[in-house]
Amino acid sequence: MTVLLPPQAAPVTLPRLGALLRHATPRVLEGMVLPVAVFYAGLVLFGLYGALAVAVTWVYGGIAWRLAKGAPVPGTVLLAAGTVTVRAVLAGATGSPVLFFLQPCLGVFCVSMGFLFTAPLRRPLIQRVVTDLLPLPEHLLEHPRMRRFFVWQSVLWGGVQFLNASLSLWLLLSQSVQTYLVVRTSLVAVLLGGTGLVSVLSLRHCLRRLGR
Incomplete structure (x- = not known):
């Protein structure tokens, strides 16, 4: 789907839903599903302290794997590594x-x-998230329909x-x-x-209306 823009601007094309899902699935697995599965397996096999060690090893192993392949390590991954280390130390020290x-x-x-407190602002937090994933021209972001979209989102x-x-x-x-992790x-x-699916479909609808 392409939104018509002024002649001097390139069209804005939103990737197909399948492409977005293929892009997001590995990140969801890496960031949400696998860390929980690894921690749970460690908890069952080795107890709390073993699970904490496995969780920390998993995060730093991912960093080492990226470095070994010569791939850049995102700042979010480094932040997650620091955070999980502090959490593991606190949990290990207290036994909780x-x-x-x-x-x-x-x-x-x-x-x-x-998200809620920045909704009425000129540049709400959700707008920054969306434009990080899909760069949009400034004049399009200022359109009243797009501003209503960001408030709703x-x-x-x-x-x-x-x-x-x-x-x-x-x-x-x-x-x-155990119940917490699974549920x-x-x-x-x-x-x-x-x-996320509702947001993607809403964005497609909004851009389609703007392209009329």
């Missing part, structure tokens, strides 16, 4: 796996507030992430670690996957 998972829950709460993602954090925190404090991973995959 709850501390290992508490920080991500609180982080999701902060993200949800960021800010409210949508703010509400979804608040629900995600609330349910995750409840599971963490009321269920076993939360499945819940987040369905919740964020469905919301």
Whole structure:
């Protein structure tokens, strides 16, 4: 789908849904599914401290693999490595796996507030996320229809992430670690996957209307 722009500007083309899914799936597996699976396997086989060691080894092993291939290491991966190290040290020092998972829950709460509080601003947080994934020309971002789209997306993602954090925190404090890992991973995959699909379809609809 192509949006018509002024003659001096190149058309903005949104990749097909299948291409977006192929692009996102490895990142979802690496960032969400496999770390939980690795931690859970370590917990079953080696107990809490073994699971913490396996989780840290997994993250730093991913960095070493990228360096060995000569591939750049994203800043987000380095940040995740530092974060998981601190979480593992705190959980290991206290003997409580709850501390290992508490920080991500609180982080999701902060993200949800960021989406909601920046919704009425000229450049809401969700706009920065979208333009990182799909660069859009400035004059298109200023269009009233696009601004309404970003307000709607800010409210949508703010509400979804608040629900995600609330349910995750409840599971963490009321269920076993095993139940938390299985249920939360499945819940987040369905919740964020469905919301992501709604966002992509909404963006396609918005760009199509602008291209008329």
